[in-house]
Amino acid sequence: MITIEQKISQAIQEIYTVFSSYKKPQTLKVCCEQCFSQQEAKEILAKPLRELTFKDFASYLNAPVIAGGDINDFKFFLPRILELHSQLQEPEALKSIFNHLGEADYRKKWNNEEIQSINHYVILWWEYCLSRDKPSISYELCDILSTHFDIEILLDLWDKSVYPTAIEHLISFVYDGGFADKCFEGNKYLHDWLKSDRIKQKVEKIFYECTDKIKQEKIDFVYNLIESLSP
Numbered sequence: 001m002i003t004i005e006q007k008i009s010q011a012i013q014e015i016y017t018v019f020s021s022y023k024k025p026q027t028l029k030v031c032c033e034q035c036f037s038q039q040e041a042k043e044i045l046a047k048p049l050r051e052l053t054f055k056d057f058a059s060y061l062n063a064p065v066i067a068g069g070d071i072n073d074f075k076f077f078l079p080r081i082l083e084l085h086s087q088l089q090e091p092e093a094l095k096s097i098f099n100h101l102g103e104a105d106y107r108k109k110w111n112n113e114e115i116q117s118i119n120h121y122v123i124l125w126w127e128y129c130l131s132r133d134k135p136s137i138s139y140e141l142c143d144i145l146s147t148h149f150d151i152e153i154l155l156d157l158w159d160k161s162v163y164p165t166a167i168e169h170l171i172s173f174v175y176d177g178g179f180a181d182k183c184f185e186g187n188k189y190l191h192d193w194l195k196s197d198r199i200k201q202k203v204e205k206i207f208y209e210c211t212d213k214i215k216q217e218k219i220d221f222v223y224n225l226i227e228s229l230s231p
Contacts, residue, residue, distance in 0.1 A: 004128050008086050011121045015079045018117040022076040024049065028060075031068030036060055049080050057081055061096045066103040074104065075114075082121060101147045122147060126154055130166045137169040138178025145183060155193045159202075167206050170199070174222045195229045 028041035040059045044052065061081070065074050081097050107115055122144055129140040145151060158166060173179055174194065184190050193199060203226065207219040 004124065004131055008121070008124045008128060011117070011124050012079065012083045012086055015082060015117045015121060018113050019075050019079050022072050024076055025070065025073045028073055029069065030060065030063040030065050035063040035068060044077075049077070050083075052077070052080050052084075054084050057084070061100070066100055071104060074100070086121075086125070095143050098143045098146045105148065107148055118147075119149075122149055123153070123157065126157060127161065127163075130158060130161045130169060131163040133165055133168070136176060136178055137173055138176075138181050138184075141178075142181060142183040151187065151189055155190065159193075159198065167202055170202070171206070171219055171222050174225055175218055191229060195226055200226055 024045065026045075028036075028045055029038075030036040030041075036059050044056050044060065047056065057077070057080075060077070063069070078097075085095075085097055101118065104110070106118055110118075126140070126144055129137060134140070141154065144154060158170070179190065179194060200223065203219060203223045207216060207223065210216045210219060
């Protein structure tokens with residue numbers, strides 16, 4: 001059976017293929033010298049695409065690459081940036097890639113093949129996040145939503161996830177107050193999803209399956225909090 005990691009690897013290769021028509025720029029300029037120096041540009045352009053590292057991209061991704069750069073240059077580097085992101089090489093720093101995709105408004109302005117390949121990666125990445133034992137899923141969800149991705153799709157995937165960690169993330173998402181994060185403010189769909197019968201049934205089920213008293217109290221708190229959400 002193919003693993004989620006293998007699916008992500010395949011999606012990355014698909015992105016390389018889809019974006020292969022974009023050629024390496026002869027020069028690379030983003031905004032101004034203070035944002036991204038010509039020396040840094042020369043260092044990036046000196047290497048083959050697949051040999052670039054996070055350190056090579058550090059200053060580039062911290063610069064306004066969409067507003068102050070050439071979108072075709074960004075598309076040329078995008079497959080490698082996402083590959084590094086998928087390999088968890090400095091993933092926290094590489095999270096800015098989602099902000100850049102949102103700023104580029106890729107879901108509306110790019111061609112269909114490009115949109116589908118990036119959507120596929122985003123979905124697989126979300127599934128991967130749900131499969132991992134991470135401290136807070138709310139950060140991952142906020143990052144993905146910065147691409148203007150549909151929260152309905154993400155929550156449906158969460159609901160249907162087969163990973164045991166998915167329900168653990170749900171409990172922590174509510175218990176730790178992640179659902180009240182500013183990036184979810186006013187999101188009626190998320191609010192309605194949390195208080196839906198299906199989600200309450202999931203929480204109730206794990207409550208009765210749990211044998212740890214302290215954890216059970218945590219789950220009970222979550223259930224009561226969901227019940228108390230205003231209509």
